[in-house]
Amino acid sequence: MRRPRIATPTVSSDPRAPVSITVNGERVEREVSVRMLLSDFLRHELGLTGTHVGCEHGVCGACTVLIDGVAGRSCLTFAVQASGHEVRTIESLASEDGALHPVQEAFQECHALQCGYCTPGMIMNIVGMFEEGRPLDLSDEGIRLALSGNLCRCTGYQNIVAAVRKAAETMPAG
Amino acid sequence: MSTRAFGSRIKRTVDPALLRGEGAFVDDIPLANPLHAAFVRSPYARARITAIDVAAARAHPGVVAVYTADDIGVIDREMPLLIPHPSMTDARTQRPLARDDVYYVGQTVVMVVAVDRYTAEDAAALVEVDYDPREVAVDIEDAVKPGAPLVHDSHAGNVAAYYEQVSGDPDAAVRAAEHVTRIKVKVERSTAAPMECRAVAAQFDAVSGELTVWDGTQAPISVRGGLASIFGLDEDKVRVIAPNVGGGFGQKVLLFYPDELLVPMAAMELGRPVKYIEDRRENFIGSTQERTQVHAIELYARKNGEVIALRDSFLHDTGAFIPYGIAVAQVASTSIAGPYRIPNIWVEFTAVYTPTVPVTPYRGCGRPQACFAIERAMDQLAEELGLDRFEVRRRNLIGDDQFPWTREGLLFADGLRVSLDSGQYQTALEMITSELRPADFAAEQARARTEGKYLGLGLAFYVEGTGLGPYEGGHIKVHPITGKVYVNTGLTGQGQGHETVFGQIVADQLGVAVEDVILVEGDTRAFDWGVATFASRAAVVSGNAIYKTALIVRRQIIRAAANMLEASEDDIELRDGAAWIRGTDRNAPLAAIATASNPLRYAFNDAAKAATQFMPASKHDGPPLDEGQHPGLEATDYYSPACATWAYGVHGAIVEVDPDLCDVKIRRYVCIHDCGNMINPTIVEGQVMGGIAQGLGGAMYERIEYDPEGNPLNANFVDFLVPYATEVPSVEVRHLETPSPLNPLGVKGVGEAGCIAVGAVIASGIEDALAPLGAGKFHNTPITPSMIHAALGGD
Numbered sequence: 001m002r003r004p005r006i007a008t009p010t011v012s013s014d015p016r017a018p019v020s021i022t023v024n025g026e027r028v029e030r031e032v033s034v035r036m037l038l039s040d041f042l043r044h045e046l047g048l049t050g051t052h053v054g055c056e057h058g059v060c061g062a063c064t065v066l067i068d069g070v071a072g073r074s075c076l077t078f079a080v081q082a083s084g085h086e087v088r089t090i091e092s093l094a095s096e097d098g099a100l101h102p103v104q105e106a107f108q109e110c111h112a113l114q115c116g117y118c119t120p121g122m123i124m125n126i127v128g129m130f131e132e133g134r135p136l137d138l139s140d141e142g143i144r145l146a147l148s149g150n151l152c153r154c155t156g157y158q159n160i161v162a163a164v165r166k167a168a169e170t171m172p173a174g
Numbered sequence: 175m176s177t178r179a180f181g182s183r184i185k186r187t188v189d190p191a192l193l194r195g196e197g198a199f200v201d202d203i204p205l206a207n208p209l210h211a212a213f214v215r216s217p218y219a220r221a222r223i224t225a226i227d228v229a230a231a232r233a234h235p236g237v238v239a240v241y242t243a244d245d246i247g248v249i250d251r252e253m254p255l256l257i258p259h260p261s262m263t264d265a266r267t268q269r270p271l272a273r274d275d276v277y278y279v280g281q282t283v284v285m286v287v288a289v290d291r292y293t294a295e296d297a298a299a300l301v302e303v304d305y306d307p308r309e310v311a312v313d314i315e316d317a318v319k320p321g322a323p324l325v326h327d328s329h330a331g332n333v334a335a336y337y338e339q340v341s342g343d344p345d346a347a348v349r350a351a352e353h354v355t356r357i358k359v360k361v362e363r364s365t366a367a368p369m370e371c372r373a374v375a376a377q378f379d380a381v382s383g384e385l386t387v388w389d390g391t392q393a394p395i396s397v398r399g400g401l402a403s404i405f406g407l408d409e410d411k412v413r414v415i416a417p418n419v420g421g422g423f424g425q426k427v428l429l430f431y432p433d434e435l436l437v438p439m440a441a442m443e444l445g446r447p448v449k450y451i452e453d454r455r456e457n458f459i460g461s462t463q464e465r466t467q468v469h470a471i472e473l474y475a476r477k478n479g480e481v482i483a484l485r486d487s488f489l490h491d492t493g494a495f496i497p498y499g500i501a502v503a504q505v506a507s508t509s510i511a512g513p514y515r516i517p518n519i520w521v522e523f524t525a526v527y528t529p530t531v532p533v534t535p536y537r538g539c540g541r542p543q544a545c546f547a548i549e550r551a552m553d554q555l556a557e558e559l560g561l562d563r564f565e566v567r568r569r570n571l572i573g574d575d576q577f578p579w580t581r582e583g584l585l586f587a588d589g590l591r592v593s594l595d596s597g598q599y600q601t602a603l604e605m606i607t608s609e610l611r612p613a614d615f616a617a618e619q620a621r622a623r624t625e626g627k628y629l630g631l632g633l634a635f636y637v638e639g640t641g642l643g644p645y646e647g648g649h650i651k652v653h654p655i656t657g658k659v660y661v662n663t664g665l666t667g668q669g670q671g672h673e674t675v676f677g678q679i680v681a682d683q684l685g686v687a688v689e690d691v692i693l694v695e696g697d698t699r700a701f702d703w704g705v706a707t708f709a710s711r712a713a714v715v716s717g718n719a720i721y722k723t724a725l726i727v728r729r730q731i732i733r734a735a736a737n738m739l740e741a742s743e744d745d746i747e748l749r750d751g752a753a754w755i756r757g758t759d760r761n762a763p764l765a766a767i768a769t770a771s772n773p774l775r776y777a778f779n780d781a782a783k784a785a786t787q788f789m790p791a792s793k794h795d796g797p798p799l800d801e802g803q804h805p806g807l808e809a810t811d812y813y814s815p816a817c818a819t820w821a822y823g824v825h826g827a828i829v830e831v832d833p834d835l836c837d838v839k840i841r842r843y844v845c846i847h848d849c850g851n852m853i854n855p856t857i858v859e860g861q862v863m864g865g866i867a868q869g870l871g872g873a874m875y876e877r878i879e880y881d882p883e884g885n886p887l888n889a890n891f892v893d894f895l896v897p898y899a900t901e902v903p904s905v906e907v908r909h910l911e912t913p914s915p916l917n918p919l920g921v922k923g924v925g926e927a928g929c930i931a932v933g934a935v936i937a938s939g940i941e942d943a944l945a946p947l948g949a950g951k952f953h954n955t956p957i958t959p960s961m962i963h964a965a966l967g968g969d
Contacts, residue, residue, distance in 0.1 A: 005238075005443070005444055005445055008238045008444060008445075008446060009235070009236055009237075009238060009289055010207060010289055011236065011289055012235065012236035012288070012289050012290055012292065012293040013235035013236055013293075014292065014293070033290075033292065035292060043202070047204065048195070049195070049197075049198075049199075049201070049202035050194065050195015050196065050197070051195070052199070052369075052370070052420070053201075054369045054370070054371075054420075054454070055453075055454040055890070055891045056453050056454060057454065057890060057891065057892065059890070059891035059892055060369065060454075060891055062369060089195065090193075090194065091194070091195045093194070094193075094194045098190070098194065100190060100193060100194070104190075104193040104194070107189070107193055108185055108186065108189040108190065108193060109185070111185075111186065111856045111857070111859075111860050113189060113192060113193070113669075114421075114669035114670065114671070114860055114864060115369065115370070115420045115421045115668055115669025116188075116189075116192030116193070116197050116418065116420070116669065117197075117199065117368075117369040117370045117420030117421060117669075118369045118420075119192060119193060120195050123193070140904065143899075144898075144899040144900045145900060147898070147899040147900075148898045148899055148900045149898075150898075150899075151369065151896050151898060152369070152899075153366075153367055153368055153369050153421050153423070153864075153868065153896065154369075154421055154669050154860075154864045155860060155863065155864050155867070156860075156864045156865075156866055156867035156868075156902055156905065156928075157867065157898075157899040157902050158863050158902070158904050158905060159860065159863070160899065161899065161904075
């Protein structure tokens with residue numbers, strides 16, 4: 001084994017830009033590489049590692065967060081694009097004491113997760129739909145269509161469909 | 175007595191953390207100032223490297239190191255052949271970084287380490303590699319033709335392995351047969367596509383000399399053994415942790431992937447943490463895949479449909495290397511007779527090198543292919559003899575009173591004999607018959623045809639050898655402060671819910687709540703004896719090891735409690751986290767018993783006072799700990815199965831095929847399955863439903879495509895079609911529970927069960943639906959709309 005090197009670089013030569021994003025109700029200001037993805041910003045600048053990255057091309061939905069209340073792919077969004085906007089992640093859902101949000105509770109109740117990797121994106125997508133306030137089609141087909149932007153490789157989706165329906169029963173209307 | 179946890183639908187204890195986003199996957203582990211790795215990968219399926227120029231990459235700002243095969247010292251070698259077998263000669267495995275030659279598109283050639291992944295990828299693009307491309311034969315049937323271009327010059331005909339197995343006297347039975355059915359089937363290559371790609375991070379502590387590696391692996395103990403061995407480190411100086419892992423499905427049981435050696439090497443050399451987080455494209459071109467097999471199967475039968483011999487000859491695609499040995503092909507060849515008696519079997523396979531991503535087990539591991547071959551052949555036999563598909567199976571299934579059914583001469587993937595230990599196959603057939611009501615369905619099918627609708631019934635049985643050895647262990651310790659029960663085992667989870675099912679096993683024996691059982695697995699510092707998670711073995715092998723350990727700790731608790739409470743051991747019962755004198759309210763909490771079982775000098779809390787040297791409880795003759803006694807409530811035990819235990823099931827579906835759109839709708843999907851005693855039916859159903867969804871991907875959507883030059887054509891989630899919720903039907907799961915006679919818990923594995931039969935079911939259903947249109951046979955999966963179109967005579 002060679003002796004470890006002493007001086008190694010710590011920053012890239014990327015141009016940097018200031019960002020100011022309201023994340024889970026808290027305003028954060030940072031200077032970041034202009035090409036840093038929002039997913040990397042949340043995960044590695046802020047330590048909000050609940051948002052997962054599954055494909056980096058916007059297909060699997062694991063990285064879904066709410067941007068100004070609308071579900072969006074944080075792997076297809078630059079941090080600088082989110083500047084001046086409000087972002088909500090999975091970490092915002094449970095209450096301070098850890099009590100689960102109705103959607104999270106329904107997921108546990110219905111065994112709607114196994115490895116848990118797709119789960120935060122799946123849940124943020126569902127929460128976004130509930131919070132939009134439009135009436136949801138809670139038929140099997142309707143729920144499956146609503147989930148069709150999120151891949152899950154473990155569950156076969158059936159229990160996720162059940163969890164959405166259960167959450168709809170317990171969520172405050174609108 | 176509190177309700178039994180074993181067998182109950184207990185909610186998973188791991189869920190709240192995962193739901194709050196508090197899971198800790200490899201890329202979530204906070205590391206101080208980590209460096210990031212990216213790879214230069216071969217753009218050719220087969221080529222000679224003539225020059226590599228890394229100067230521009232090394233000079234790129236933010237780059238810390240660039241490695242070629244010349245720069246990696248002791249790891250510049252072919253990586254281990256994990257499962258040696260005499261059927262292979264000079265088995266070829268990959269080098270961490272290519273030296274001289276590349277063998278598939280995606281093979282790692284150069285590693286760049288930089289301050290972030292963005293920079294590492296920029297620099298990787300600056301590396302210049304000159305290649306001299308060679309001819310290739312990508313298709314497996316082309317690869318074995320005389321004169322086909324070779325993947326490895328050392329292996330004529332691209333033959334990686336050849337193996338023949340015989341059970342009974344197939345030659346005599348073939349001569350005695352009154353009918354023979356011959357078909358050729360092909361299952362295409364797919365990939366596990368876990369939602370979390372592979373990931374490795376490493377940190378070297380120069381002060382303690384300890385290397386810590388976080389690896390999204392299914393086999394952390396083996397990874398540690400390999401790292402220690404290859405780098406020449408003491409095993410205790412290497413800690414491998416598999417934290418939360420976002421699905422594995424077999425892909426993550428292989429060791430070593432190049433990054434699993436290169437990242438620890440770089441961390442040691444550079445003195446900073448290094449991580450490699452595979453992206454989705456890399457998962458498609460750099461992480462192993464499975465499934466391609468071409469079977470030529472023959473069933474030799476009497477006129478009544480009883481199959482007296484089976485001959486199967488198949489090609490197995492192993493990709494460019496064969497690091498996992500012949501496991502996939504061996505499982506396929508020993509599962510080929512399915513649930514049927516078929517007493518005479520001849521099966522041979524040739525494992526073939528192709529210039530593609532290497533092949534190692536993916537959920538099912540050869541079972542789906544074997545199932546597809548035998549079940550499609552049974553359908554064909556039924557048709558040729560004018561028998562009903564249910565009836566031909568009834569005449570061949572092993573009888574409920576005929577177990578164990580041993581196939582002498584066949585060796586399973588554990589090197590042990592194939593013996594189907596238990597089951598109620600005939601009962602399962604009756605159940606699926608009463609669910610699908612084939613007679614009623616035939617009437618509905620006829621009616622629908624008059625309305626221009628084409629319905630079909632699909633049917634397939636499967637068997638699954640599960641719970642392979644060699645062994646796993648369990649370690650249990652009752653925590654003296656909290657009374658919580660800490661449990662360890664050597665294998666590790668990727669979302670199966672081990673903490674809950676192992677917790678259920680322990681909770682019953684020690685009288686504690688399931689949530690008070692804390693499982694720590696996948697960390698070599700917590701427990702370092704064991705093998706890995708594969709072959710639907712965790713519940714069987716670790717489950718029974720933990721159960722045996724719990725029985726020991728239970729005896730320890732009862733003995734100590736009887737002593738503390740001055741009662742007879744027979745009068746002690748364990749419940750609600752305490753030991754009670756039966757019928758009284760006198761009790762001692764587990765924490766107090768654990769504390770009192772540990773002779774103390776210092777009273778660090780109230781409970782500890784009782785265990786110190788001048789207190790009455792400690793008064794006895796002789797030393798505080800008797801010879802052979804150890805402090806506390808703690809034990810370790812192991813379970814080593816004598817052979818695999820065989821689960822099974824039968825799936826049936828009603829499909830509707832639109833002959834114009836070539837679209838398939840699954841109207842109903844029923845699964846009857848038997849995995850022995852169920853520890854947690856909810857978790858079992860989750861495994862089964864997830865397996866069926868994955869099986870459906872392989873049956874209808876997923877196919878890794880290569881062009882004739884060996885370029886992958888669909889290495890992304892846009893073009894490789896993993897089913898969404900809109901593609902997967904609701905599934906009806908019905909349980910049968912035949913306890914395995916082979917292990918104390920009576921359990922069998924279920925992890926892979928769901929995926930095995932789906933291809934055969936769907937093919938059988940589509941074939942049935944389109945029969946009146948003269949569509950012919952469906953002997954390949956996935957069955958795409960284009961295939962249906964072609965079968966209906968379209969161009």
